[in-house]
Amino acid sequence: MAASAASDGTVAKALEVLDLVAAHGRAVRFSDLLADSPYPKATLYRLLQTLVGQGMLAFDPHHSSYTLGIRLVRLAHVAWQQSSLAPIARPHLDRLSAEVGETVHLAQLDHAQVLYVDKRNAREPVHMYSQAGKVGPAYCTGVGKAMLAFVPETDLPALLAQQSWHRFTDKTFTTPEALQAELAAIRARGFAFDDEEHEPGIICVALPILSSRGGVLGALSVTSTTARTTLAALQGLVPTISQIAQTIAQETETWRFPEQGAHPLRKRA
Amino acid sequence: MAASAASDGTVAKALEVLDLVAAHGRAVRFSDLLADSPYPKATLYRLLQTLVGQGMLAFDPHHSSYTLGIRLVRLAHVAWQQSSLAPIARPHLDRLSAEVGETVHLAQLDHAQVLYVDKRNAREPVHMYSQAGKVGPAYCTGVGKAMLAFVPETDLPALLAQQSWHRFTDKTFTTPEALQAELAAIRARGFAFDDEEHEPGIICVALPILSSRGGVLGALSVTSTTARTTLAALQGLVPTISQIAQTIAQETETWRFPEQGAHPLRKRA
DNA sequence: AAACTAGTTTCAAATAATGGAACCTGCAAG
DNA sequence: CTTGCAGGTTCCATTATTTGAAACTAGTTT
Numbered sequence: 001m002a003a004s005a006a007s008d009g010t011v012a013k014a015l016e017v018l019d020l021v022a023a024h025g026r027a028v029r030f031s032d033l034l035a036d037s038p039y040p041k042a043t044l045y046r047l048l049q050t051l052v053g054q055g056m057l058a059f060d061p062h063h064s065s066y067t068l069g070i071r072l073v074r075l076a077h078v079a080w081q082q083s084s085l086a087p088i089a090r091p092h093l094d095r096l097s098a099e100v101g102e103t104v105h106l107a108q109l110d111h112a113q114v115l116y117v118d119k120r121n122a123r124e125p126v127h128m129y130s131q132a133g134k135v136g137p138a139y140c141t142g143v144g145k146a147m148l149a150f151v152p153e154t155d156l157p158a159l160l161a162q163q164s165w166h167r168f169t170d171k172t173f174t175t176p177e178a179l180q181a182e183l184a185a186i187r188a189r190g191f192a193f194d195d196e197e198h199e200p201g202i203i204c205v206a207l208p209i210l211s212s213r214g215g216v217l218g219a220l221s222v223t224s225t226t227a228r229t230t231l232a233a234l235q236g237l238v239p240t241i242s243q244i245a246q247t248i249a250q251e252t253e254t255w256r257f258p259e260q261g262a263h264p265l266r267k268r269a
Numbered sequence: 270m271a272a273s274a275a276s277d278g279t280v281a282k283a284l285e286v287l288d289l290v291a292a293h294g295r296a297v298r299f300s301d302l303l304a305d306s307p308y309p310k311a312t313l314y315r316l317l318q319t320l321v322g323q324g325m326l327a328f329d330p331h332h333s334s335y336t337l338g339i340r341l342v343r344l345a346h347v348a349w350q351q352s353s354l355a356p357i358a359r360p361h362l363d364r365l366s367a368e369v370g371e372t373v374h375l376a377q378l379d380h381a382q383v384l385y386v387d388k389r390n391a392r393e394p395v396h397m398y399s400q401a402g403k404v405g406p407a408y409c410t411g412v413g414k415a416m417l418a419f420v421p422e423t424d425l426p427a428l429l430a431q432q433s434w435h436r437f438t439d440k441t442f443t444t445p446e447a448l449q450a451e452l453a454a455i456r457a458r459g460f461a462f463d464d465e466e467h468e469p470g471i472i473c474v475a476l477p478i479l480s481s482r483g484g485v486l487g488a489l490s491v492t493s494t495t496a497r498t499t500l501a502a503l504q505g506l507v508p509t510i511s512q513i514a515q516t517i518a519q520e521t522e523t524w525r526f527p528e529q530g531a532h533p534l535r536k537r538a
Numbered sequence: 539a540a541a542c543t544a545g546t547t548t549c550a551a552a553t554a555a556t557g558g559a560a561c562c563t564g565c566a567a568g
Numbered sequence: 569c570t571t572g573c574a575g576g577t578t579c580c581a582t583t584a585t586t587t588g589a590a591a592c593t594a595g596t597t598t
Contacts, residue, residue, distance in 0.1 A: 333545085
């Protein structure tokens with residue numbers, strides 16, 4: 001049921017092809033895709049044609065290569081605006097960024113991974129893995145742990161089971177048990193650290209963005225390097241970040257259903 | 270063949286539903302979609318289920334409403350980055366915006382319409398129709414005309430046939446013939462004006478972004494109001510804009526196929 | 539309790555997807 | 569020139585999925 005790429009659905013297959021193209025990063029040729037796809041030549045061919053016909057993929061006849069299409073770009077904008085967190089959070093991210101001068105992340109959970117939805121660079125930029133639009137591991141990043149800590153208990157096992165538990169550094173938590181303890185601590189104090197668990201020298205504080213009903217909407221983090229600061233110093237930012245996380249959460253909720261009565265079902269006056 | 274929403278393809282239908290949700294702007298309920306969709310209840314229902322299952326839509330059980338999903342957001346980012354123009358143009362747009370202090374647009378052709386891919390607001394913001402991610406008419410906007418003027422002759426008739434020719438203002442061109450003359454003039458001088466043809470009081474200069482082979486990659490425009498400036502004054506910006514358009518075009522091309530040799534077909538040294 | 543509304547499920551008929559194999563290229567080696 | 573071949577494209581009978589009217593369920597309003 002909750003398997004990876006299931007059998008049914010032409011739509012599912014088409015979307016998988018889209019992902020495939022997206023994964024490649026740049027223009028891809030038919031044969032490259034064929035190698036990576038589980039579909040026979042003819043099937044893949046038709047899927048690509050459909051996708052191109054639909055504007056979800058663009059075909060460059062000169063290079064005979066495929067790229068993500070303009071229709072997707074258009075959806076992109078709407079999705080971005082509609083993803084509710086991102087547009088609402090944007091000004092607050094700006095504010096936070098201006099205030100702390102360090103790298104700031106806004107992330108959401110995408111299945112069992114972290115999706116960096118938005119990012120502000122530090123005044124003195126630092127190279128690191130994260131990037132808006134990229135996904136990263138949940139079990140060894142500040143934002144990831146901050147969100148996992150507040151996910152419904154019933155969902156947690158499934159999420160943990162999907163982590164890779166790769167030991168990025170010698171501080172990485174590499175078992176569900178070890179992480180569970182950490183998560184309990186995070187839950188207790190309300191925020192998470194990343195103590196070089198993903199990239200050496202990179203540390204951060206992260207807070208979840210929680211809805212009034214306790215649901216995890218996303219997470220905020222402020223990231224820096226061991227060369228510049230310490231976890232203790234970063235902890236000093238918690239009130240600021242918390243403040244902003246709460247504001248974002250509130251705005252998200254109040255704003256969410258302004259159009260409730262746009263169609264029928266309006267209460268008669 | 271080139272009709273609107275054709276008959277064939279489950280994928281096409283699913284994507285149309287996606288568009289439908291996107292078009293609504295915010296969370297939508299089943300019945301709202303049902304009203305707007307050409308599909309019977311059961312069909313729409315199943316399409317939605319598939320889309321939700323695929324993560325392209327998100328379903329909020331609390332409000333029983335649909336939103337664009339996180340998978341789409343992820344694809345969105347990649348599409349944006351891959352759409353080659355947008356990410357490359359971004360710093361140049363910033364530069365142009367800083368230099369002119371007026372509203373700046375970056376647009377591409379999406380079928381026969383203009384897709385505003387990016388935008389910078391004027392230092393003293395002006396209200397206008399355009400918005401990043403929105404589509405607008407091609408026949409009565411600066412960027413639209415700039416692009417139409419340089420489209421291959423063989424494609425032009427089809428594009429013109431798809432325009433609505435709505436008279437937005439009394440300066441709007443409302444026939445293909447009238448526009449053709451205008452396009453010839455634009456082609457001759459290398460840039461287009463919008464002389465209040467779409468919105469009263471709104472004027473702009475626009476230049477196409479052309480590849481070295483003369484292909485239309487997109488267009489740039491600087492927009493203002495009749496209250497603030499004149500077309501003649503805007504024309505003064507042409508060299509600046511042209512310069513930037515050329516830079517963008519060049520960067521697009523050099524950058525486009527860095528991974529050409531990642532697979533076979535590399536020339537042996 | 540009756541009449542709606544909104545959403546969900548069923549099932550036989552209709553339609554679209556499948557993929558093995560044949561078929562085109564254009565090009566490079568023999 | 570001919571042969572071989574890899575990247576693409578098209579065919580077509582078979583198979584599986586999609587279809588949608590209608591029946592059903594669960595809430596809500598009258």
